[in-house]
Amino acid sequence: MRLTGIYIDGFGLFHNLKIDGLTPELTVFLGMNESGKSTLLGFLRAVFFGFPDGRSHENLYPPLAGGQHGGNLTLLTDDEHHYVVERYPGPRGGKVEVLKPDQTRGGKAFLSRLLGMANRALFKNIYAFSLSELQEFETLNTESVREALYSAGAGIDPSSLAKLKTGLEKKEGDLYKPGGTKPEINAILSRLNAISKEKKALLGSIEEYDHIKTQVSHLEGEIRALGERKIEGSMQLKRTEQWINIWPEWVSFSLAKQKLEELEIIDHFPLQGLGRFETLKTRSEDLQNELVKKEEDLRRQESELSAWKIDPNILKQAPSIKELQREQGLFEVVVQEQRSVQEQLSIGEGKLKESLNHLGREWTEKKILEFDNSITTREAVRQYRESLQQARLEEQKKKESFELMNARKNEAEEVIQNLPEPDVKDPGRLAQMRRACSELRRLESEDRLLKEELRNIEDRLGDLEEEKGAFERDLRLQTYALPLWLVFTLIGTGLFSLILSGLQMGRTWTFPSGVLLLLIGLLLWFLKSRVEKNVTNRSKETKQRNQHLTQKMGDLGAKRTHLETHLAGIKERMVTTCSDLSLSQVPSGEELERMGEQLSDRAKALERWIGATEELLQAKKKQEKARLELGYAESEMAKIQTLWQNWLKERGLSPVLTPEGALETLSSIESFREQVGHLTQLRSKMVSLEKTKEEFLGLANRVLKG
Structure with a gap:
């Protein structure tokens, strides 16, 4: 896989930069200092592995020239498939999307597989040995380079092994000590253990709450099912009681039916036939007894008759x-x-x-x-009985439903009473505060980085000013020469001495003096000519370097002005954001971190409170609905009862x-x-x-x- 194209929307000094046509051969990016080579490398790292955290010491490269922070890279795999990796700022390194050849999109997991599971440390220490790491060396001697390469191969930061070892040994005791409590790492570990225990307790509470909530839902379903079964059981019980009450009659009826089937069929059964039958049966028995008595009387009377006259x-x-x-x-x-x-x-x-x-x-x-005891009257009574039974069952069902909804409402009220009432009940306001806190953290990190960059620029401006002052002093020294009048004076004096020695032969000292002065003057003239020639050449070179320094200082000054303007804008935005959070001054990074955690906890608590409030509202609505349904069922029951009573009165x-x-x-x-x-x-x-x-x-x- 190789890189074929780069597009930077906004990153450092780059804006709307597009680089296409990168060949499979070696590609070298050349440029002056501060031209953006390290920025380009930082862009590659950011797109591949995410934007650095604001708490890290890495340069965030904010979009100084405008545009949205981020961009995309075009990759070509060995199977000639093109992938576009795009990343913009967001949580956890920013949101990344990978556009596949089939126009579908992948995420962070797909990008990790595409990069062969390489991570930021491996890429930074093996494939991205940048100048910013090498600038930490005091001199680029063979030993330093060897140490840097060894560090890169070992997967650690490319700094001096000797300095690293010394620093590690010095800080080891301050950071961590086995069995200690005061070192920073020991204190952090103790705090981490406490937080972990608290987290486990909270997670256990949440899991227990979810488990209880699931059980409540399950039990509510069982309660509803048992309620329905109770109603059905009540109806079945009433039917069973009715069957038990009529069982003796049913047995008598069955026996009578069986005896009736054994009797002969009578076409026309007389009115009150059973009573008449019992009467005739009694009469027949009485007549039989009376017949016996009559026969005895007859025999007695016959005996008496034989004696009568x-x-x-x-x-x-x-x-x-x-x-x-x-x-x-x-x-x-x-x-x-x-x-x-x-x-x-x-x-x-x-x-x-x-x-x-x-x-x-x-x-x-x-x-x-x-x-009126007709069949119609009996049928009307049966219809009223069915209507009253149905209305009574419906009323009982609605009453049980109302009691269930009332119990749920009481449970929801108990849950919301156990939850602390949040001071901010508007999720939008709390989300706005969280965004403001996140924005404030980002602005604070960007402000810190820009201030650091501004200090670096000011330091470099100071160095350039010192270098420019040294060049100017050198230029003044180079342009300094013997006065021309002194040369001419020496030459004139020498010539005058020679002339004087020729005119006055008695003064022997004037000739050597004239020759000496003439030679000195000519020598100075020659030296002055040579020096002026060299000075002219060096002056041109110095002026060019001075102009380059002046231009570089101007660029740095413009960059400083831009950074100061950008810092002023950030300050203004930070003040505005602080006003959204009702803060009088900008808090520190640690305070912002704690504030973010507190806002996150408040958001979770508000979510639980809103959920409980919504459940309470739904429970109240269901209770009110059940109350209205119960009232309607009671009114229907009363209406049917009134109709029944009116029917009875009529x-x-x-x-x-x-x-x-x-x-x-x-x-x-x-x-x-x-x-x-x-x-x-x-x-x-x-x-x-x-x-x-x-x-x-x-x-x-x-x-x-x-």
């Missing part, structure tokens, strides 16, 4: 006497039957009075006989009767009517017997008178 007058009434003899048996039967009918009348009237008392004081025989029945009581009343009325009919027949029969008895007594009186 015959009266002629009586013989004259022989036809009438014979008729009386013939009717005597009928008379006796009539008298006996009259006594039996009278006894039945007494018993029937007693039963009739008892039945009338059973129905109530307001019932009379006339009211009973006029009452038919002259007591409004307190239940449908079962009404059916029992109708059965009692039917039985009463049957008893009245039977008594009517007995009274008619009594009248007929009394008439027969009076006819026999009239015949006997006529015989006695004759």
